[in-house]
Amino acid sequence: MSLNWINRAERIKTLPPYVFARLDELKAGARKQGVDLIDLGMGNPDGSAPQPVIDAAIAALSNPDNHGYPPFEGTSSFRTSITDWYETSYHVKLDPDSEALPLIGSKEGLGHLALTYINPGDVILVPSPAYPAHFRGPLIAGAEIYELMLKPENNWLIDLQAIPSEVARKAKILYFNYPNNPTTATAPREFFEEIVEFARHYEIMLVHDLCYAELAFDGYQPTSLLEIPGAKDFSVEFHTLSKTYNMAGWRVGFVVGSSEIIQGLRTLKTNLDYGIFAVIQKAAETALQLPNSYIEEVQQRYQVRRDFLIKGLAELGWDIVPSKATMYLWVPTPTGINSTDFALSVLQQTGVVVTPGVAFGNGGEGYVRISMIADCDRLGEALARFKKAGIVFQ
Ligand SMILES: Cc1ncc(COP(=O)(O)O)c(C=O)c1O
Structure with missing residues (x-):
């Protein structure tokens, strides 16, 4: 009733529909009809968290001290493991008490950061396409979003020169994310230097999402925003354990950077949540301390899948630029069909789920995103179904 x-x-009524939720309904429908779905839709890694992480969680679970409310700002040992990890990875020292904050997944933090800093009508710069939380959080907070259209001819980098100076002067926050979801683009260090200069000039807070920090191939090493001198004064960077450590369901991530920005977010969060179950913080701590060989193994796994898929798709006529990082392929749709209709037709004809680019904003139209979240056997099955259904790309 x-x-x-x-x-x-x-603020909820005016939100555009969340395409992933709509895809979920369609997937459920297909499953009900007995379709053997190959779900390459979401960025949801297959397989479980590494064994040492599971062992640490089991051990922590049997300690009753871990069963109460955790400290709002995260346990001190998890915060220290975050700043140690950050220093080892990027050679930048951070203060575990004021420059790192654990999150119930980075999506939670991104959403709450928007509520902490955005007033209705504030101008916020967000790329299109972008990971949906980068524009949905601001939309919920009432932001006026100025879309920064990403283009293949610009290697999907934000064109800072194209932002009118009157818009830049009004803008309060700029969101960005390299290695990028969904385009898989990477940004050179010079781009980070330019964006820091731009933000300093126009007095804009920078929010960088380094969700795919370790999923890099062919020896490529992504840059962290906080490596750029001075950036930490007015920037924060989000990290997650969901992707690298197969911990998407555990809901754990963190934000590092400006102590002032982080303090604001912490204030909001103390009013809304109690932080992360201490058992999960222990497990996350263990993950961040895993040896480099674990990361190399993960990189190798995705690299093998990437090469397998690109070769197989090339045989079907698809010309795809190999990703240097992330767990995705960003694939142009055939001419004459939009990304939603194409993704739906692929689902109906083959039972393979891919994500329409428009789910990431208007700038994603003309592409679909394929997540490399299945082993090569399953990816081979997807390719065989594409071939049988005559899904051609030109
Ligand atoms: C760029 C980006 N940021 C954040 C997330 C979500 O991460 P978490 O699981 O930590 O909320 C994703 C997930 O796909 C993502 O692609």
């Missing part, structure tokens, strides 16, 4: 006096707030 629906009651006419139960009304959602305008």
Whole structure:
């Protein structure tokens, strides 16, 4: 029964539909009909967290001290393991008490950061395409979003020169993410230097999402925003354990950077949540301390899948630029069909789920994203189904 006096707030009513939720409904429908789905839709890694992480969680679970409310700002040992990890990875020292904050997944932190810093009507710069939380958080907070259209001819980098100076002067926050979801683009260090200069000039807070920090191939090493001198004064960077450590369901990530920005986020969060289960913080700590050989193994796994898929798709006529990082392929759709219709037709004809680029904003139209979240046997099966269904790309 629906009651006419139960009304959602305008901020929810005006949100565009979340394409992943719609895809979930379609997947459920297909499964009900007995379709053997190959789900390459979400960025949800296959397999479980590494064994030492599971062992650490089991050990922590049997300690009753871990069963109460955790400290709001995360355990001191997890925060220290974050700053140790950050220093080892990027050679930058951070203060574990004020410059690192554990999150219930980076999506949670991104959303709450928007509520902490955005007033209705504030101008916020967000690339298109982008990971949806980068624009949905600001939309919920009432932001006026100025879309920075990413283009293949610019290697999917933000064109800072194309931002009108009157927009830049009004802008409060700029969100960005390299290695990029969904385009898989990477940004050279000079780009980071330019964006820091731009933000300093126009007094804009920078929010960088380094979710795919370790999923890099062919020896490529992504840059962290906080490596750029001075960036830490007005920037934060989000990290997650979901991807590298197969811990998407555990809900754990963190933000590092400006102590002032982090303090604001912490203030909001103390009013809304109690932080992360201490058992999960222990497990996350263990993950961050895993030897480099674990990371190399993960990189190798995705690199093998990338090469396998690109070769197989090339045989079907698809010309794809190999990703230097991330767990995705960003694939142009055939001419004459939009990304949603194409993804739906692929699902209907083959039972393979891919994500329409438009799910990431208008700038993603004309592409679909394929997640490399299945082993080569399963990817081979997907390729065989594409071939049988005559899914051609030109
Ligand atoms: C760029 C980006 N940031 C954040 C997330 C979400 O990470 P978490 O699981 O930590 O919320 C994703 C997940 O796909 C992502 O692609």
